[in-house]
Amino acid sequence: MKANRIIAAALALCMCGAAAPAMxxxxxxxxxxxxxxxxxxxxxxxxxxxxxxxDHAEIIGLSTSASGTLIIPSTVNGVPVTAWNAxxxxxxxxxxNDQITGIYFPETLTQWIEDSDATIHNGINPLxxxxxxxxxxxxxxxxxxxxxxxxxxxxxxxxxxxxxxxxNLDSYTIPSTITTIFEAAFSYTGIKTLRLPSGLKRxxxxxxxxxxxxxxxxxPEGVTSIGSSAFSQCERLAKVSISSTVTEIGSNAFWxxxxxxxxxxxxxxxxxxxxxxxxxxxAQSSLICYPTGKxxxxxxxxxxxxxxxxxxxYRNPYLAFPTIPDSVTYIGKYAFSRCDSxxxxxxxxxxxxxxxxxxxxxxxxxSVSIPVIPRFIHGRAFDNSAWFLAKQKQNPLVIVGSLLLxxxxxxxxxxxxxxxxxxxxxxxxxxxxxxxxxxPSSVTKIHQTxxxxxxxxxxxxxxxxxxxxxxxxxxxxxxxxxxxxxENAVYIAYGTFGYCSSLQSVTLPEKVKKVYEGAFNNCxxxxxxxxxxxxxxxxxxxxxxxxxxRDANGNYTSTFTGVIxxxxxxxxxxxxxxxxxxxxxxxxxxPAWGDIDGNGSVELVDVILLNRNILGMEQLGAQSQKxxxxxxxxxxxxxxxxxxxxxxxxxxxLPVQS
Numbered sequence: 001m002k003a004n005r006i007i008a009a010a011l012a013l014c015m016c017g018a019a020a021p022a023m024x025x026x027x028x029x030x031x032x033x034x035x036x037x038x039x040x041x042x043x044x045x046x047x048x049x050x051x052x053x054x055d056h057a058e059i060i061g062l063s064t065s066a067s068g069t070l071i072i073p074s075t076v077n078g079v080p081v082t083a084w085n086a087x088x089x090x091x092x093x094x095x096x097n098d099q100i101t102g103i104y105f106p107e108t109l110t111q112w113i114e115d116s117d118a119t120i121h122n123g124i125n126p127l128x129x130x131x132x133x134x135x136x137x138x139x140x141x142x143x144x145x146x147x148x149x150x151x152x153x154x155x156x157x158x159x160x161x162x163x164x165x166x167x168n169l170d171s172y173t174i175p176s177t178i179t180t181i182f183e184a185a186f187s188y189t190g191i192k193t194l195r196l197p198s199g200l201k202r203x204x205x206x207x208x209x210x211x212x213x214x215x216x217x218x219x220p221e222g223v224t225s226i227g228s229s230a231f232s233q234c235e236r237l238a239k240v241s242i243s244s245t246v247t248e249i250g251s252n253a254f255w256x257x258x259x260x261x262x263x264x265x266x267x268x269x270x271x272x273x274x275x276x277x278x279x280x281x282x283a284q285s286s287l288i289c290y291p292t293g294k295x296x297x298x299x300x301x302x303x304x305x306x307x308x309x310x311x312x313x314y315r316n317p318y319l320a321f322p323t324i325p326d327s328v329t330y331i332g333k334y335a336f337s338r339c340d341s342x343x344x345x346x347x348x349x350x351x352x353x354x355x356x357x358x359x360x361x362x363x364x365x366x367s368v369s370i371p372v373i374p375r376f377i378h379g380r381a382f383d384n385s386a387w388f389l390a391k392q393k394q395n396p397l398v399i400v401g402s403l404l405l406x407x408x409x410x411x412x413x414x415x416x417x418x419x420x421x422x423x424x425x426x427x428x429x430x431x432x433x434x435x436x437x438x439x440p441s442s443v444t445k446i447h448q449t450x451x452x453x454x455x456x457x458x459x460x461x462x463x464x465x466x467x468x469x470x471x472x473x474x475x476x477x478x479x480x481x482x483x484x485x486x487e488n489a490v491y492i493a494y495g496t497f498g499y500c501s502s503l504q505s506v507t508l509p510e511k512v513k514k515v516y517e518g519a520f521n522n523c524x525x526x527x528x529x530x531x532x533x534x535x536x537x538x539x540x541x542x543x544x545x546x547x548x549x550r551d552a553n554g555n556y557t558s559t560f561t562g563v564i565x566x567x568x569x570x571x572x573x574x575x576x577x578x579x580x581x582x583x584x585x586x587x588x589x590x591p592a593w594g595d596i597d598g599n600g601s602v603e604l605v606d607v608i609l610l611n612r613n614i615l616g617m618e619q620l621g622a623q624s625q626k627x628x629x630x631x632x633x634x635x636x637x638x639x640x641x642x643x644x645x646x647x648x649x650x651x652x653x654l655p656v657q658s
Contacts, residue, residue: 084111096129105142134164169189171191203226223243232257235259240254284302303326305328313335354381403420432455434456453475466489468490476499478502498521498523510532528565529544530566564583593654610641610644614641628640
């Protein structure tokens with residue numbers, strides 16, 4: 001039960017929108033540049049661990065043996081304890097505690113901060129860690145906080161921060177001075193009847209999450225913002241009324257409320273509307289929330305809708321046959337996930353994007369019709385649905401038309417059939433059983449993260465039909481030792497081969513125009529990078545790194561200790577010089593007169609490319625310009641074009657380089 005509470009609370013906070021920072025690695029918390037001045041040391045005193053700076057200290061950890069009343073000291077190592085760094089308490093479940101029953105705030109503790117910056121009130125509530133906290137006491141001289149009846153408020157009584165979960169409120173009226181209810185402030189409390197003050201402006205993320213006795217909510221006029229998961233998982237919540245002033249509703253605000261059959265919105269609300277109890281934007285182009293307790297078996301989505309948002313129908317147990325109009329172009333993450341009665345779905349003809357888990361874990365979904373393959377379709381859109389499992393049983397390569405949708409059940413060496421032209425996003429992601437992959441030339445598009453975290457993938461053969469290697473395509477393929485970059489590849493995207501720790505060398509063909517940030521980041525055994533395009537765009541940082549250097553403050557800087565190979569005067573040489581990397585110049589080849597596209601032969605396409613350059617329609621690279629000047633007069637013009645054209649019909653022989 002405790003584990004469920006912890007996971008639910010973490011989920012609620014993780015979905016608090018832009019206000020909450022990304023979860024950070026426990027081993028390497030970052031702090032603001034301002035905090036790092038002078039450095040810090042970590043000190044453990046009693047049950048608490050602190051970061052101690054020259055002029056202040058921050059709480060960053062709590063002993064798992066802590067029990068009874070937690071008394072926060074006003075000083076440690078001679079400096080005042082001014083802040084509670086909430087980020088570790090969000091990202092480390094070891095900090096959850098059932099033994100602490102009381103807490104004392106000294107006069108010096110005035111801030112809750114986050115690792116991303118040193119600002120207060122940005123979305124993390126460290127007190128959610130204490131499941132049995134009953135008593136909150138604050139020093140009378142604390143300028144930021146106060147406690148009344150064991151509920152934590154701001155000193156000016158404008159913000160309510162936390163109400164202990166063990167507090168039996170039943171009926172509760174929030175004080176009239178309150179304008180902000182902080183994140184998770186009343187989560188898991190036993191409130192049955194809630195009265196919100198008329199001066200309230202903001203309800204934070206998860207503020208009333210899992211209040212299982214709460215039966216109805218009326219959002220008063222004046223409230224402008226309802227945070228993510230604000231009323232999620234309220235088992236008895238049956239009635240929600242939203243006032244005209246609400247301009248922002250965070251994701252999953254009314255998520256998994258099994259008795260909620262309708263959400264009502266004031267008609268004069270300028271941002272939101274309600275149609276048959278379904279929450280939509282004002283124009284009814286975006287379907288935001290189909291209530292979990294709505295009991296219809298059939299539902300026709302209005303043809304005004306173009307977007308079905310993330311989690312829109314999530315866990316509705318009644319809906320079996322939705323009609324999705326062709327006006328819908330986007331179906332979000334988990335949109336119909338865990339809809340236990342869902343039986344048949346026809347995707348709209350104009351669907352552009354189908355996100356991951358959109359129809360996952362639907363045990364009765366046996367019929368799926370995909371009349372047109374969307375431009376973007378995630379390989380895990382139907383994970384564990386009945387339709388998907390049946391197809392996967394027939395063939396571990398789940399193929400729909402010419403799209404390879406999913407290959408997560410494949411093992412060993414995998415050869416993709418030449419009927420496939422496209423591979424869906426994350427189609428093989430985290431497959432630990434494949435060791436090799438052969439992709440035919442029929443495949444012209446591979447979406448992002450397709451082979452990410454395939455830890456035992458050792459060999460791969462990419463076809464020359466590919467022009468782009470997408471984001472994180474082979475990220476964290478730790479057994480991959482070599483890879484062929486296709487001859488027609490133009491772009492190596494963000495993180496394509498990041499964390500491929502066994503990769504030792506790579507050659508980027510001449511047509512590669514740009515390498516994006518992190519393309520070969522943290523490839524710890526990468527020793528050689530050869531770049532054949534003299535003008536390849538290498539302007540972004542951390543393209544090729546294999547090691548890190550730690551400075552005095554504990555920050556890491558990525559670097560490359562191998563060799564960059566390229567032509568003298570190329571962007572590869574400039575890149576190596578910029579970052580202090582070792583550079584080796586490649587031997588210069590004899591110019592291939594007239595071979596402008598660099599494919600080893602002179603053809604009509606070379607004449608076309610030259611003429612496009614003359615007309616200003618296309619800019620040739622340095623080597624192509626050299627090859628185009630067939631008469632050696634240092635100018636690229638119609639004379640060169642005519643000479644190449646005559647050579648194609650054997651009227652002339654192109655001159656030989658002197």
